[in-house]
Amino acid sequence: MSNENDQTTETPEELKFHGIVAEFDNVDDVVDACENVRDAGYTKWDAHTPFPVHGIDEAMGIKSTLLPWLVLCGGLTGLGIAVLMQWWMNAVDYPYIISGKPLFSLPACVPIMFELTVLLAALTTFIGVLALNMLPQWSHPLFRNERFKRATDDRFFIAIDAADPLFSADKTKALLAGTSSLGVEDVMTEANPAPFPKGLIYGGIGAVFLTFVPLAIIAKARFSTSDKPPLHVVWDMDWQKKYKAQKVSPFFADGRTSRPQVAGTLARGDYIAEEDMAFHTGVNLDGSEVTEFPIPVSAAMMERGRERLGIYCAPCHGIDGVGNGMVALRAERLKANPTTPDSSTWTAPLSFVDPAGAVMTQTIGKLFKTITNGERTMPAYGSQIPPEDRWAIILYVRALQKSKNANFAELTPEDQAALRGK
Amino acid sequence: MTNTSATDSPKAGLEPPALVQGDHDFASVTESVCRVVEEKRPPTIWFAIFGVALAALLMLFGLIGYLIWTGVGVWGNQIPVAWGWPIVNFVFWVGIGHAGTLISAILFLFRQKWRTGINRFAEAMTIFAVMCAGLFPGIHIGRVWVAYWLFPIPNQMDLWPQFRSPLLWDVFAVSTYFTVSLLFWYLGLVPDIATIRDRATTKVRQVIYGVLALGWRGSARQWHRYERGYLLLAALSTPLVLSVHSVVSFDFAVSQLPGWHTTIFPPYFVAGAIFSGFAMVLTLAVPARAIYGIKHLITINHLEAMNKVILATGMMVGYAYSVEFFIAWYGGNPYEKFAFINRALGPYAWGYWTMALCNVVSPQIFWWRKARRSIPIMMVVAVLVNIGMWFERFVIVITSLSRDFLPSSWGYFKPTSIDVLMLVGSFGLFFTLFLLFLKFLPMVAIAEVKNVMPQAHLKKHHH
Numbered sequence: 001m002s003n004e005n006d007q008t009t010e011t012p013e014e015l016k017f018h019g020i021v022a023e024f025d026n027v028d029d030v031v032d033a034c035e036n037v038r039d040a041g042y043t044k045w046d047a048h049t050p051f052p053v054h055g056i057d058e059a060m061g062i063k064s065t066l067l068p069w070l071v072l073c074g075g076l077t078g079l080g081i082a083v084l085m086q087w088w089m090n091a092v093d094y095p096y097i098i099s100g101k102p103l104f105s106l107p108a109c110v111p112i113m114f115e116l117t118v119l120l121a122a123l124t125t126f127i128g129v130l131a132l133n134m135l136p137q138w139s140h141p142l143f144r145n146e147r148f149k150r151a152t153d154d155r156f157f158i159a160i161d162a163a164d165p166l167f168s169a170d171k172t173k174a175l176l177a178g179t180s181s182l183g184v185e186d187v188m189t190e191a192n193p194a195p196f197p198k199g200l201i202y203g204g205i206g207a208v209f210l211t212f213v214p215l216a217i218i219a220k221a222r223f224s225t226s227d228k229p230p231l232h233v234v235w236d237m238d239w240q241k242k243y244k245a246q247k248v249s250p251f252f253a254d255g256r257t258s259r260p261q262v263a264g265t266l267a268r269g270d271y272i273a274e275e276d277m278a279f280h281t282g283v284n285l286d287g288s289e290v291t292e293f294p295i296p297v298s299a300a301m302m303e304r305g306r307e308r309l310g311i312y313c314a315p316c317h318g319i320d321g322v323g324n325g326m327v328a329l330r331a332e333r334l335k336a337n338p339t340t341p342d343s344s345t346w347t348a349p350l351s352f353v354d355p356a357g358a359v360m361t362q363t364i365g366k367l368f369k370t371i372t373n374g375e376r377t378m379p380a381y382g383s384q385i386p387p388e389d390r391w392a393i394i395l396y397v398r399a400l401q402k403s404k405n406a407n408f409a410e411l412t413p414e415d416q417a418a419l420r421g422k
Numbered sequence: 423m424t425n426t427s428a429t430d431s432p433k434a435g436l437e438p439p440a441l442v443q444g445d446h447d448f449a450s451v452t453e454s455v456c457r458v459v460e461e462k463r464p465p466t467i468w469f470a471i472f473g474v475a476l477a478a479l480l481m482l483f484g485l486i487g488y489l490i491w492t493g494v495g496v497w498g499n500q501i502p503v504a505w506g507w508p509i510v511n512f513v514f515w516v517g518i519g520h521a522g523t524l525i526s527a528i529l530f531l532f533r534q535k536w537r538t539g540i541n542r543f544a545e546a547m548t549i550f551a552v553m554c555a556g557l558f559p560g561i562h563i564g565r566v567w568v569a570y571w572l573f574p575i576p577n578q579m580d581l582w583p584q585f586r587s588p589l590l591w592d593v594f595a596v597s598t599y600f601t602v603s604l605l606f607w608y609l610g611l612v613p614d615i616a617t618i619r620d621r622a623t624t625k626v627r628q629v630i631y632g633v634l635a636l637g638w639r640g641s642a643r644q645w646h647r648y649e650r651g652y653l654l655l656a657a658l659s660t661p662l663v664l665s666v667h668s669v670v671s672f673d674f675a676v677s678q679l680p681g682w683h684t685t686i687f688p689p690y691f692v693a694g695a696i697f698s699g700f701a702m703v704l705t706l707a708v709p710a711r712a713i714y715g716i717k718h719l720i721t722i723n724h725l726e727a728m729n730k731v732i733l734a735t736g737m738m739v740g741y742a743y744s745v746e747f748f749i750a751w752y753g754g755n756p757y758e759k760f761a762f763i764n765r766a767l768g769p770y771a772w773g774y775w776t777m778a779l780c781n782v783v784s785p786q787i788f789w790w791r792k793a794r795r796s797i798p799i800m801m802v803v804a805v806l807v808n809i810g811m812w813f814e815r816f817v818i819v820i821t822s823l824s825r826d827f828l829p830s831s832w833g834y835f836k837p838t839s840i841d842v843l844m845l846v847g848s849f850g851l852f853f854t855l856f857l858l859f860l861k862f863l864p865m866v867a868i869a870e871v872k873n874v875m876p877q878a879h880l881k882k883h884h885h
Contacts, residue, residue, distance in 0.1 A: 028881055034642075050448060050617070051869040052645040055880050065647045071654050089574060089582035101586050111591035111669055115598040118662045122602040122655060126609060129651035133644040136636035143639075149620040151640050152613065154448035222578070234567050 018141040018189040020173055021148060021159040022181040027053050030156035033179035034059040037158060040175055044161035048142070048151040067128050074124025075117045082116035083109060141189035159187065280387050282368030289365025295391045305396030308389045312381055321352030321400045347377045352397050353404035360401055367394045442539075442718060448872050451719070455614075455866045456621055458714045464861055465713055472857045478850020485844050486561055494564050496840045503823040503835040508562040511845055513815040514698070515555035515852075516596060516670055517691070518808075520663055521699025522548025523603050526610070527659035530652075536727050538870040539720045542614075543710070544703045545607040546863070550855040551702070552600045554848045559592075588672035595669035602662055606655045609648070612638050614864040667691040674818065680761035681822030684749065690742035694811060697735035697781070700728050701807035708801055710860065719866050722795050729794040732807065736785035739814075743778065757827055769834055770821045773813050780810025 024030040027049075034047050038061045047056060056062075090096075091104035101108065130136065142148050142159060151157050158181075160172055176184045232238060243249055243257040252259070261267070272280045279294040295301060310319055318324040328349050334340045352359045359367070371390045372382035385393070408416065442451065489496055499506035522544035529537040560569055572593045574583050583590050616638035619631040638644070668688035675687040704725065711720040750762040765774045784806045787793045794800070825832045859865070872878055 027878060031880060047642040048640045049642060049645065050452075050640055051613075051872040051878060052649050053642070053878070053880075056642050057646055060642055062643055062646050065650050067647055067650050068654060071658075075658075085574065086585040090585050094580065094582040096584075098584055098586055108586045111588075111665075111672070112585060112594050114661075114665060115591075115594040115669075118658050118665075119598040119601060122605055122658050125651045125654045125658070126605040129609065129647050130636065132647050133641075135638065135644075138632060138637045140637060140639060152617040152620045152638075153452045234565070236565070 014191040015188040016191040017162055017169075018187045019159055019161040019163075019167070020169075020176065020184055021142065021145060021157050021187050022176040022179065022184045023147055023150075024156040024158070024179075024181055025154075027056075027156065029180040030158065031056055031059045033158055033176065033181060036175060036179055037160065040166065042160055042164050042166055042172075044164035044167075046159055048148070048157040048159065050150075050152050050154060050156075053156075065132060067125070067132060070128045071121050071124050074128075075121035078116040078118070078120030079113055081120070082113040086112060139193075141187050144189070145185065145187055147183075147185065155182075278365075279391075282365040282372065284365075289363040290368065291363050291365065293364065293391060293395060295388055295395075297395060301392050302395050302399055304389065305392035305394070305399075308385065309393045309396055312385055313393065316349040316378075317352060320404070321397060322354070323349045323351040325349065345377075349378070353401050355405050359397075360405075364391075364394050364398070367397065442721075442871060442875055446718065446875070447877065448875070451871055451875070452617060452621075452868055454716055454719065455864045455868050455871075456618055458716075458860065459618055459862060459864060460621065460623075467713055468857060468861065471853060475850045475853035475857060478847050479854045480850075481843060482847025482850055485840060485847055489561055489840070489844075490566050494562070496838065498835060498837040498841050500833065500835070502826060502831050502833045503820055505562075505819050505823060506835060507816075507837050507841040507845065508558040510812070510815045510819050511848060512555050512558040512562075513670060513691075513819070514812045515551045515558070515848065517667060517695035517698045517811060517815075518702045519548045519551035519555060519599070519603075519699065520667060520692070520695035521703050522546070522551075523599075523606065523659050523663040524696055524699065525703070526606060527656040527663060530656040531660060535874045536724055538867055538874050539724045540703060540707060540728070541870070542607075542610065542867040543707055543720075543865050544699075545603065545610065546856065546859045546865075547703060547706060548603050548699075549600070549607055550852050550859075551699075552596065552603065553855070554852050556596060556600065557848065557851070588669070588676045591669045592673055595666045599662060599666045602655070602659055606652075606659055609652060609655065610867055610870075611863060612636055613640060613648075613869040614867060616640065617868055618864065664692055667695040674822075679822050679826055680755070680757040681765065681818070683758075684746065686742055686745055686749070690739070690746075693735050693738035693742065694781075694814060697732060697739055698807060698811035700731050700735065701804040701811070704728055704732070704800055704804040705808060706856065708797060708804075710865065714860070714865070716866060719871060725797075725800060726791075726794045729788045729800055729803075732803070733785050733788040736781055736807070740778075740782035743782065761822060761825070764825055765817060765821045768821065768825065770817060770824070773817050773821070777810050777813040777817055780806040781814060784810070 022033065024033065030047060030049065031053065034056060037045055038059065047053075047060060049056070086109045087104050095103050097103070142151075147155070148157060158176065160167060160176070162169075164172075166172075173184055245258045247257045248255045249257040274285060278284050278290045282290050284290060309317075309321075313321075314325050316323075316325040316327045318328070331346045332348070335346055350359055351357050354360065362370075368390055370378070371385065371393065372380060374380035381390070408419075411419070446454075497506055497508065499508070522541075525537050525544045526541045529541075560566065563569060563572075571577075572583065572590070612635060615631050616635035619628060619635045622628040622631055668691065671687035671691035674682040675684060677683060707720055707728075708725065711717050747762050747766075750758045753759075765771075784803050787799060787803065820835050824835055
């Protein structure tokens, strides 16, 4: 069996001695032989079996692997990463409140803590098994041996490395030959192993460099400016087929994108019954302005009008309607100050009670329209003051006008007497 | 060595049935598994199924392109049922993907040696099923091109995902499960790929399988670390496999929707996942063992054991269905009560009763040993369970969403033809990958099977 050196004649390559290998055909024989090799004190040797033979670890004196400790470290690393990641991302770097939940709470983190623990522990296991087994190792002297191919099928082998301090070609072979092995062979290896193919090395380096090219292009775009519009690979909803309010539409003859209400239609809530027209618009059905109050005139209604006027009208017109509200007073002061940038747009509020002013002669219908729709720089108050309150305010305005411009003769005898008495 | 007369008669008597039937030695086990990978031309039936599966897969790719180009409106998803079939399919596939790791990990820890015949098979099935599962939420997000936003990747917007959402837990759970299952599967494959490498007769096979085998030499020192690593992966996968469907069930249970908001969901989903996974393993294993002549490795005893698991998990699922009804009544929540009455008697009652008949009633036949050992009966039941488990997810997702608290927002979900064809296409993806696996990789864990053969055990007393 040891006359295999003539293999060298078949191939021109130069071989050197690597060790010896013995073949067995059942588990009992190989485990027996392992015990012999172990007891002889060899250290650089191994058994090769098609499946894990139970009991061979003791027979070979294999110490327990430290893999479980590596896996524990991997798992704890995953756990730590999960806690820190969730805390930093959701409570520190990008804190936002969702459903009133706390920014960081352990129970919500548990699922991902668990998953990352398992993930990193499993990756450590896989990489650990390969690394501790020195895999991948695609080239090994044993692969040169034809009979060794059955090590993954149905045969069992013991290989002893020539580098073992106890190794001696004769004694070691005798040791293995003394067991129930089917045969002992020399294992040869290339004296000058071929270097790793240069093409693969340069190709690999080139491929790594090529992967940097897109990254470099992206990085350049991130840190430089350009007058060209950004490149949109996916448009999302950035450009939609739609018209904005003030754009021209080629579809409609009048070119308006914003369409007017269709003739003869009303928006919901805009309908007013004919009998309510005067109350809601201040205009009668025949188009004339209202002159009779469409609400019951009472002291309570007038009081309501005084209160509402104090809220809505007094800021400009003043509580007695002469036009000296706080807004007006401040505007006049700003206007008097030459440093005010632009006060030319200011229009002073009219006095309700000036006997020569326009308001004195206006119908209550006209006043209602003014409050509802606004006038000159006065805004429309229709959306803020309900119609009944608008009428109440007008009622109070009429009372103010009366009181500021009353003749002595129009007073009741009791009032005249009271004034005379004073 | 041993007498190799190939009689397939199961050993009678009181001793437990042999895991490898007939008189086989290590070499004949290697031969019977590797022959499938090494034969020049796969069986004609392989080509027939592969052709159909590949056509369905190409259709799926086309439909995904159409979906991305047009938008998710091509599906029947519409308010109030915004989740629709894609999520039904997702839960269905991820459930099927549970059997593999369960068989590999939990049965390994329980020293159930019969797992060796089917574990490789089931692990491959798991990986392909999880791939089908991962596809659906991926395309369901609408803007597929920003799917990477699901993961906490630093970005120029300075945003991070929201870790208090079960949908994000799901991303981590499914991707972790896929990764760990893949590692577990590949680690198990390495020694068997080395076997194929050493039997290779062509240079191409030698190089490809040689690279994949990573230089495995079956050294006892390597086996020692390998076995410890395999045990550790099994120990890690066991809680993982239980957690994945629990986290998937959180997608539902953490919401407030009647019919979803229930604490029974995690165990109920896990039992259903194992149930459907075993049914799928049976559906695949029964034809494969007949076509490839490996009935002595995947024996009728293996199939019977799986049928027992199907019976047990089917009863768990049935128990969960009834407990849901009990809690709906006992909990006193009128919305919950309505949700369940609506499931059984509402517009989707047909789906509910399909589910109940397939999942609860049909496995009951496995109380009889004859039925457990009858190939036609177990195939019918396995297919029914697959159908029933799809309908279970349909019932959970669709009925709950279609009728929630506010009757004015109720609706009735109708799938489009795209929905149906995408489900068909996902089966195309699954079977294409599975058939490639059968052709190119050892479908039975050769080293593990050898390990449970009587010849693998020491006869003499060693010390």
